[in-house]
Amino acid sequence: MVSKCANPACSAPFRYLHEGKLFRMEMNPDGAVDTLHVVAPSGKPAKHTEFFWLCDECAIRMTLAFEKGGGIKTRPLTRALRAAS
Numbered sequence: 001m002v003s004k005c006a007n008p009a010c011s012a013p014f015r016y017l018h019e020g021k022l023f024r025m026e027m028n029p030d031g032a033v034d035t036l037h038v039v040a041p042s043g044k045p046a047k048h049t050e051f052f053w054l055c056d057e058c059a060i061r062m063t064l065a066f067e068k069g070g071g072i073k074t075r076p077l078t079r080a081l082r083a084a085s
């Protein structure tokens with residue numbers, strides 16, 4: 001499953017579920033992405049599911065989004081952070 005932070009520029013190893021932010025991506029049988037959302041670590045995968053994880057450092061600065069043909073990409077969270085503070 002997850003071995004390191006989903007940010008390609010970050011090499012933080014995945015160790016604990018309570019650190020950072022875990023994303024679950026569910027895919028339809030045809031390969032199209034159904035949903036991409038943050039999950040509780042205890043959530044049971046129903047269909048074809050992939051997990052992505054952002055370490056603490058990255059989770060406060062970015063989130064993950066699926067791009068058609070490009071796969072999972074990081075997205076900056078600057079707007080959300082400003083709105084929250």
Ligand SMILES: [Zn+2]
Nearest residue numbers: 005010055058
């Ligand atoms: Zn990271």
